[in-house]
Amino acid sequence: MTAGAVRQWRVPIAVPGAKWAVAVVLLVATVTVAGDLTGALLGLVVAAGLGLSGVRDVVVPVRLQADDEGLTVVSGLVGRRRRYPWAAIERVRVDDRRRLLGRSTLLEIDVDSDLYFLGRHELGATPAEVAEELTSLRTGR
Template sequence: MTPRQWRVPITVPAAKWAVAAVLLVATVTIARDLTGAVVGLLVAAGLGLSGVRDVVVPVRLQADADGLSVFVGPVGRQRSYPWSAIERIRVDERRRFLGRSTLLEIDVESELYFLGRYELGATPAEVLEDLENAERSRSQSDQDR
């Protein structure tokens, strides 16, 4: 099995930085009170830092013959699991208010991971299909041995 990686597309941090810049300019020019200015600056800083994280740690999920690696936390700590430890991978789709949320849910040992389209660079359904194909080919190669 060839290793696969799913990563944050570069357009995501670019959009975060653009929104943070607009919010920063708007906060500095429009804010009329200290509370509004502080909130605006904190949100802009959070978006900017989130964009930095997306560039520094772009890979969120990796699959190879040994198993899956999920990169979590603000510094992208790698958690690796063998295929045998993975209990379930599915697409979790929910309707909320006027929108819909679609996430890839990975249930492994005592952990539960949710990854969205903008973290994976592909739809959760596409990633699930790739992972199922990888698992099938891995199982087939194990049987051939």
């Protein structure tokens, strides 16, 4: 990467599309199958959450941005941007472990009292690839 260049990692467009498709299926299933009010409300809340999550993915697609001076991480429901110089970054690593529902690989960025976790569906690349590129930017190699 050339000096002064900015690298961005963003949510692939297929991710919000998949969220919206599942939300619609869940909405239709809830309306047609729900046998009680509690089940119907739960289905509607989950469908709405998925739909809003898809909107966030479209409105704030860039989740991580880096350059020679530092990185910017987007977090929270409204897409709050936090800029950190490389000197403030304590650690960047790949967290790869087996979890209850299978294997999970996340990019972990540790900054002061903040800890960020970003997955492949938020980055549009594997966490290992992003960690390697961030290390290269940080060290200038």
